Amino acid sequence: AQKITQTQPGMFVQEKEAVTLDCTYDTSDQSYGLFWYKQPSSGEMIFLIYQGSYDEQNATEGRYSLNFQKARKSANLVISASQLGDSAMYFCAMREGEGGDYKLSFGAGTTVTVRA
């Protein structure tokens, strides 16, 4: 069964506007972590933001924030004030278990295109 679901294959957003990327997950673990990565056309995977299952506050990192709704098992990424350089593929990922040494399971990704 798919552990991470990203239902938006592609999105267009106007420069300087905000965009929300959806991510839902499936796990029976009580302890897990949720990640968002950005993959530009050059191919590298860039870490954006992390949310732990026990974190009560939504994670924020600069223009990135994670809207964590535990009961709904969703971890949406919000990018505020979009820039042309934000055009990329965005992956939601989950690790199950606590601490380190746990692999990431990725969603199918969402392609974001920022228009000037």
Add this chain to the structure above:
Amino acid sequence: AAGVIQSPRHLIKEKRETATLKCYPIPRHDTVYWYQQGPGQDPQFLISFYEKMQSDKGSIPDRFSAQQFSDYHSELNMSSLELGDSALYFCASEVSSYNEQFFGPGTRLTVL
């Protein structure tokens, strides 16, 4: 700051050849992961090592093997290459008990 280093960055091989991909984790990182990302797909976990011991195994073909050496660098060995092995191979490293996997730039393998 030091990042994860992967070599080579690009590799072109013929079918049935072998390939070796190398990964140098960030200093003091004790865990290494290998992922395979096919064209237009999400990364799939292959194998991981913690303190030089294999810690987990994913959908890694029997034709592939990997190890982590005493200096913590890791190598992914791929034999009898097939066209379907063409992909971007990522190595990621982390400090166990921390919550961020740092990805290397990837090795793009093309099998002709």
